[in-house]
Amino acid sequence: SQGASEEEEEEDAWQDEEYYSTYGTLVGFFESLLPQKNAAIRQQIIVYAVEASSMVEHTRELVKQNACEEVVTVLQGRAEEIQLPEQVDVLVSEWMGNCLLFEFMVESVLLARDRWLREGGMMWPSSAALTLVPCQAHQYYSEKMAFWEKPYGLDFTPLQPLALQEFFAKPKFSHLMEPGDRLASPADVICLDMHTLQVADLEEMQGKFQFRLDKSGVFHGFTAWFSVCFNSLEEGGAPVELNTGPDSEPTHWKQTLFMLDEPVSVHAADRISGSIILRRNPVWRRHLTVTLHWDISGHTQEAAGMKSFPMWR
Amino acid sequence: SQGASEEEEEEDAWQDEEYYSTYGTLVGFFESLLPQKNAAIRQQIIVYAVEASSMVEHTRELVKQNACEEVVTVLQGRAEEIQLPEQVDVLVSEWMGNCLLFEFMVESVLLARDRWLREGGMMWPSSAALTLVPCQAHQYYSEKMAFWEKPYGLDFTPLQPLALQEFFAKPKFSHLMEPGDRLASPADVICLDMHTLQVADLEEMQGKFQFRLDKSGVFHGFTAWFSVCFNSLEEGGAPVELNTGPDSEPTHWKQTLFMLDEPVSVHAADRISGSIILRRNPVWRRHLTVTLHWDISGHTQEAAGMKSFPMWR
Numbered sequence: 001s002q003g004a005s006e007e008e009e010e011e012d013a014w015q016d017e018e019y020y021s022t023y024g025t026l027v028g029f030f031e032s033l034l035p036q037k038n039a040a041i042r043q044q045i046i047v048y049a050v051e052a053s054s055m056v057e058h059t060r061e062l063v064k065q066n067a068c069e070e071v072v073t074v075l076q077g078r079a080e081e082i083q084l085p086e087q088v089d090v091l092v093s094e095w096m097g098n099c100l101l102f103e104f105m106v107e108s109v110l111l112a113r114d115r116w117l118r119e120g121g122m123m124w125p126s127s128a129a130l131t132l133v134p135c136q137a138h139q140y141y142s143e144k145m146a147f148w149e150k151p152y153g154l155d156f157t158p159l160q161p162l163a164l165q166e167f168f169a170k171p172k173f174s175h176l177m178e179p180g181d182r183l184a185s186p187a188d189v190i191c192l193d194m195h196t197l198q199v200a201d202l203e204e205m206q207g208k209f210q211f212r213l214d215k216s217g218v219f220h221g222f223t224a225w226f227s228v229c230f231n232s233l234e235e236g237g238a239p240v241e242l243n244t245g246p247d248s249e250p251t252h253w254k255q256t257l258f259m260l261d262e263p264v265s266v267h268a269a270d271r272i273s274g275s276i277i278l279r280r281n282p283v284w285r286r287h288l289t290v291t292l293h294w295d296i297s298g299h300t301q302e303a304a305g306m307k308s309f310p311m312w313r
Numbered sequence: 314s315q316g317a318s319e320e321e322e323e324e325d326a327w328q329d330e331e332y333y334s335t336y337g338t339l340v341g342f343f344e345s346l347l348p349q350k351n352a353a354i355r356q357q358i359i360v361y362a363v364e365a366s367s368m369v370e371h372t373r374e375l376v377k378q379n380a381c382e383e384v385v386t387v388l389q390g391r392a393e394e395i396q397l398p399e400q401v402d403v404l405v406s407e408w409m410g411n412c413l414l415f416e417f418m419v420e421s422v423l424l425a426r427d428r429w430l431r432e433g434g435m436m437w438p439s440s441a442a443l444t445l446v447p448c449q450a451h452q453y454y455s456e457k458m459a460f461w462e463k464p465y466g467l468d469f470t471p472l473q474p475l476a477l478q479e480f481f482a483k484p485k486f487s488h489l490m491e492p493g494d495r496l497a498s499p500a501d502v503i504c505l506d507m508h509t510l511q512v513a514d515l516e517e518m519q520g521k522f523q524f525r526l527d528k529s530g531v532f533h534g535f536t537a538w539f540s541v542c543f544n545s546l547e548e549g550g551a552p553v554e555l556n557t558g559p560d561s562e563p564t565h566w567k568q569t570l571f572m573l574d575e576p577v578s579v580h581a582a583d584r585i586s587g588s589i590i591l592r593r594n595p596v597w598r599r600h601l602t603v604t605l606h607w608d609i610s611g612h613t614q615e616a617a618g619m620k621s622f623p624m625w626r
């Protein structure tokens with residue numbers, strides 16, 4: 001284990017190599033926003049496409065293949081370091097990660113905003129919200145925990161503490177919550193205005209919640225997801241929302257499940273109140289810890305709990 | 314990249330640390346075979362449970378929890394190095410990997426067999442077969458390759474060679490073939506007798522096939538899976554089969570899909586003949602390369618092809 005900690009010291013705490021090699025495949029977002037039909041509009045628009053990884057070569061190829069060279073200038077570099085010839089009217093970036101903030105690509109976007117977005121310019125997305133709901137997760141609980149009670153007629157319960165550590169200590173990404181698994185109406189617990197959010201705000205973000213359960217069931221944990229809003233460039237125009245929640249078409253982000261250590265039986269009209277705190281890791285800058293506090297109050301019981309979930313360190 | 318090759322030289326080509334930490338979770342197999350009900354039989358049976366990883370502590374705990382200490386002796390060590398007090402009548406091991414041989418745990422089992430199975434003793438599994446079928450894979454092809462043709466109304470075809478390399482150069486593990494996707498009846502292409510198989514045989518294994526297509530469609534690739542057979546300990550008793558194919562209950566192995574570089578239109582009554590060769594990597598001893606040769610002959614066309622798939626090096 002001494003070897004392991006030496007290795008950690010030598011590693012780049014931003015993990016940029018891994019990060020950029022993953023995100024290098026996300027080309028095409030700028031291209032998809034280009035108006036195809038109106039040549040007059042095309043001539044007025046100047047797009048600077050910024051890509052840090054070697055995927056930039058493919059971006060250039062795609063711009064050429066789609067005859068957009070007069071509109072799109074492709075620049076290689078990090079958004080926070082790049083030099084643009086001028087300030088811009090709109091800054092577009094797909095920076096969202098699991099549970100909204102994971103990987104903290106949003107920092108690069110905020111730094112680029114402060115340097116290159118003109119006064120009064122538009123951020124896309126313009127705002128973002130993290131949504132939470134207390135939920136059941138019978139199937140996941142049964143697969144990962146209840147399974148050990150009597151597999152093949154034998155008593156495997158001594159392995160349950162291992163299973164708890166293996167499966168419930170960290171959040172489950174890629175969860176698709178069934179509509180019937182929510183115990184209450186979801187609530188936005190953290191809201192970000194992309195025009196005013198500061199990098200320093202990312203170190204610790206806190207939200208409060210108070211849910212009134214609309215049915216009885218088993219409280220296995222909380223499911224979280226995010227939505228982002230693109231404000232219209234036209235005065236009074238309707239915003240466009242991308243919602244990654246269970247009532248929308250599934251996206252590759254899916255939802256994130258935070259499992260309690262022990263399921264709790266709850267009843268309709270019980271209240272679950274508490275808070276969520278997202279603390280950015282001071283060393284591993286792409287990671288965070290999510291801490292949930294909850295109080296259950298109802299006519300049959302009172303219970304409280306707290307649990308912290310590293311994502312991933 | 315010089316750094317990378319130095320790193321590779323220092324790495325253990327058996328990758329034992331990764332391997333044993335993964336397989337340490339597979340306890341419980343021996344326990345599940347124990348007769349629970351008949352105390353007379355229990356007293357006659359002696360089980361030596363061999364586990365290389367630190368999971369051995371949990372194995373001991375489970376033996377105790379299920380009151381089997383008089384039957385099961387848990388020994389820590391590698392199957393190929395362990396000392397047993399006596400030769401055994403039956404050797405049981407779950408050594409199968411994706412595409413049957415991946416990770417080559419079978420080698421440890423053969424070495425243990427040669428040292429510790431008594432003359433005329435029984436191997437469980439007793440035999441194993443790798444099965445192959447030419448198939449369609451419209452959905453996978455469409456997701457990974459056809460997608461780039463016109464996403465969001467733009468021409469992304471310059472990325473197709475990258476997608477080919479990313480998704481079709483290696484086999485797809487965890488494929489669940491739809492029954493309607495098979496173009497012919499599956500055929501066993503490699504059969505192993507666990508009583509006579511030799512470690513040296515594992516270096517290169519070859520099988521031949523000749524499929525007669527029972528429907529027209531698109532030949533996207535081959536799907537492979539395995540089955541294993543447990544012969545009865547009683548003279549004339551029926552064997553028990555574990556089949557991981559598409560007509561059986563899905564297992565965690567699922568099936569393995571080998572995609573051609575280009576889909577080929579085929580017709581009912583066409584023949585696809587050829588061979589499969591599994592070559593064990595001479596350096597990375599848990600890895601192999603699967604090479605497929607095929608000839609399509611029909612009344613409308615003749616075509617032939619060859620492709621090698623590393624798993625994973």
Ligand SMILES: [Ca+2]
Nearest residue numbers: 094095096097
């Ligand atoms: Ca993202």
Ligand SMILES: [Ca+2]
Nearest residue numbers: 407408409410
């Ligand atoms: Ca296995």
